[in-house]
Amino acid sequence: MAYDFDTVIDRTTKNSAKWTLMKQLTGLDDLIPLWVADMDFAVAPEIVEALKERAAHPIYGYTVPPEGYHTGLINWMDKRHNWKGVEKDWIVWTPGVVAGFTIAIQAYSQPGDKVVIQPPVYYPFKNQILNTGRQIIENPLIDKGGYYEMDFEDLEEKIDDRTKMIILCSPHNPVSRVWKRGELEKLAEICKEKDILIISDEIHNDLILGDIKHTPTAIVSEDAMQRTITLVAPSKTFNLAGLTNANAIIPNKKLREDFKAQVSKGSGHSNIFGMVAQDAAYNKAEPWLDEALDYLRSNLEYFEEFLAKKIPQLKLYPLEGTYLAWVDCSALDMDDEELNEFMLKKAKLWLDEGTLFGTGGSMFMRFNLACPRATLEQALENLEKAVNQL
Numbered sequence: 175m176a177y178d179f180d181t182v183i184d185r186t187t188k189n190s191a192k193w194t195l196m197k198q199l200t201g202l203d204d205l206i207p208l209w210v211a212d213m214d215f216a217v218a219p220e221i222v223e224a225l226k227e228r229a230a231h232p233i234y235g236y237t238v239p240p241e242g243y244h245t246g247l248i249n250w251m252d253k254r255h256n257w258k259g260v261e262k263d264w265i266v267w268t269p270g271v272v273a274g275f276t277i278a279i280q281a282y283s284q285p286g287d288k289v290v291i292q293p294p295v296y297y298p299f300k301n302q303i304l305n306t307g308r309q310i311i312e313n314p315l316i317d318k319g320g321y322y323e324m325d326f327e328d329l330e331e332k333i334d335d336r337t338k339m340i341i342l343c344s345p346h347n348p349v350s351r352v353w354k355r356g357e358l359e360k361l362a363e364i365c366k367e368k369d370i371l372i373i374s375d376e377i378h379n380d381l382i383l384g385d386i387k388h389t390p391t392a393i394v395s396e397d398a399m400q401r402t403i404t405l406v407a408p409s410k411t412f413n414l415a416g417l418t419n420a421n422a423i424i425p426n427k428k429l430r431e432d433f434k435a436q437v438s439k440g441s442g443h444s445n446i447f448g449m450v451a452q453d454a455a456y457n458k459a460e461p462w463l464d465e466a467l468d469y470l471r472s473n474l475e476y477f478e479e480f481l482a483k484k485i486p487q488l489k490l491y492p493l494e495g496t497y498l499a500w501v502d503c504s505a506l507d508m509d510d511e512e513l514n515e516f517m518l519k520k521a522k523l524w525l526d527e528g529t530l531f532g533t534g535g536s537m538f539m540r541f542n543l544a545c546p547r548a549t550l551e552q553a554l555e556n557l558e559k560a561v562n563q564l
Contacts, residue, residue, distance in 0.1 A: 177462050179215050179469040182546050196524060205524040206553045211347070211498060213413040213544035215469075218462035221412060224454035225447055237446040239267070239453075246456030247406070247421060254380060257390045266422040266433055267444050271377045274405040274422050275341055276302045278373045281436035282429070283308055283338040290333065290340035292324065294531035294538070296347045296375070303341075311337060314533050315349060320491055320502075322349045326360055330368070339371040344391060345378045345495030348531050348540045352382060352495040355389045362391065362398035371429070372402040377420070380411040380463060383471050384494035392425065400426045403433065408455040410496075411463060413544075419448025470497050473543045473550055480554045485561050497544040500528075504537040506564065513537065521560035523553055 185193045192210050197203045216222075244262045251257040268274040275298075279289060285307035291299045292313050303310050313329045315322040329340075342361070345352045353361075365372050374391040382388050392402040407420035424430040474493055481488050481501075489502040503513055510529050517523045517539060528538025543550065 175465050175469070177216075177218070177465045179466065180546050180548070181216070182548055183214065183216060185214065200518055200524060202518060202522075202524075205518065205522050206549060206556065207524040208542040208545065208553060209524050209526045209540075211410060211496070211542060211544075212415050213466075213497070214546060214549060215413060215466065215544065217413050218455070218459035220458040220462065221414070221451050221454045224450050224458070228446065228450045234446055236443055237449060239444070239449050242453045242457045243449055246453055250456040251390070251406075251423075255388055255390050257393050260423060261425075264423050264425050264430065266424060266430060266437065267449075268405070268420045268422055268437065269418045269441055269445070270409070271375055271405045271407050271420045272298050272302065273441060274403075274420055275299070275373050275375060276306065277433060277436045277441060278339070278371075278403050278422070279303060279306050279308060281432045282371055286336070288334070288337040290329065290337060290370075291532075292340075292343065292346075293533040294348060294528065294535035295343050297530050297532065299341050299343070299375075300532060309336070312533055313340075315346075315351075317534065320489065322346070322351050322491070324353075324357060324361065326364060329361075330364055333364075333368040333370060337368065337370055339373055340365065341373045341375065342391060343375050345376075345382070345388060347378060347496055348498055348500050348526070348528070348535075348538075349491060350493045350496045350498060350500055352384060352386045352388055354386070355394060358389055358391050358394045358398075362394050362402075365401060366395075366397045370401075372398065374402050374404045376404055376406050377410050378496040379406060381467070381470070381497055382495045383467065383474055383497070384492065386494050388495065392423070401429075403429060408452045412451070412455045412459060414448070414451050414455065417448035417451050418445055419452050470543060473497075473545075473547060474499070476547065476550065477541070477543055477554070480558075484554075484558050487561060488557075497542065499541040499543055501539050501541060502537060503539055506561070510536055513539070516560065517557075520563070521557045523556060 248260045288309045289303045290311045379388045392399045404423040409415040487505040491500045526540040528535035
């Protein structure tokens with residue numbers, strides 16, 4: 175490999191949330207953190223060099239996007255995701271994807287309106303719906319023998335006149351499904367019939383580990399194109415979450431104007447370094463991503479084989495997209511509180527509890543596999559030892 179993913183980098187002295195919040199949030203200081211979704215890999219050197227070059231200029235005032243900011247994203251969506259014809263004007267900057275769907279909730283609904291989510295799902299969806307005074311409609315995913323599917327019948331039944339939108343997680347976090355085109359077409363058809371918007375969180379769109387392609391929701395039909403707000407960012411793909419930079423792709427002019435109007439009400443100004451990093455990522459760092467994906471697939475294979483051979487009590491669900499493994503721990507015969515205590519105090523692992531993700535998350539744990547192999551090996555050895563002592 176041209177890039178190094180094996181070196182274990184000490185993040186404890188640089189205010190990493192993943193590492194330095196350990197004692198504060200768990201009361202322990204000897205854990206392996208595999209919780210929050212950022213990578214323990216060094217950022218692509220092409221991005222680092224671009225940031226160094228910009229940092230060398232001693233003025234960090236208000237900024238506008240670099241020359242390659244929009245064209246880089248346009249070309250990326252075409253090449254990596256077959257979304258052809260994205261126009262520069264469709265791209266609206268946001269200070270992150272969470273901010274993006276919060277802006278969308280505020281722009282396209284009123285307090286008391288309803289928003290659909292599909293749990294178990296990324297918990298800020300629920301938090302931001304409630305924080306903005308909207309109501310939640312849960313359309314839980316169906317677990318069909320270890321493989322999740324959307325419940326379209328339930329969705330059609332639950333949408334009413336107060337329902338304004340669905341927030342779709344695509345690829346899905348935490349269950350790691352990459353939705354097939356046919357599934358997205360069916361979802362889009364229901365949204366057309368019910369006249370609701372689709373807020374499509376596609377932040378994990380580049381992190382496809384299974385033998386499947388990511389399909390942007392907006393491209394499945396012309397109507398979907400006109401009712402979908404697509405949220406993308408280089409943050410998960412290139413490990414840039416601390417630079418708070420994301421994009422909403424909004425082909426519909428009226429929806430775009432409403433979104434921009436909401437942004438202007440208080441979302442702040444763009445981040446110089448976030449924009450420089452995105453420019454470099456999409457225009458120069460694709461080779462790094464291709465190698466990172468190979469490394470992640472290798473980590474997944476190791477994780478899967480280790481569980482199957484040495485900890486068969488734990489069931490790994492198929493990991494199609496994201497670098498987040500969704501693991502059923504129900505065979506350990508604990509309740510959720512006991513399971514979390516076991517992982518923290520016996521296995522010495524800091525994971526995301528399945529209950530964080532809402533309905534359907536009980537007895538699951540989410541493991542972040544974006545770490546050097548040595549870290550993953552130690553984590554699994556800890557887990558095997560703890561399970562064998564039960």
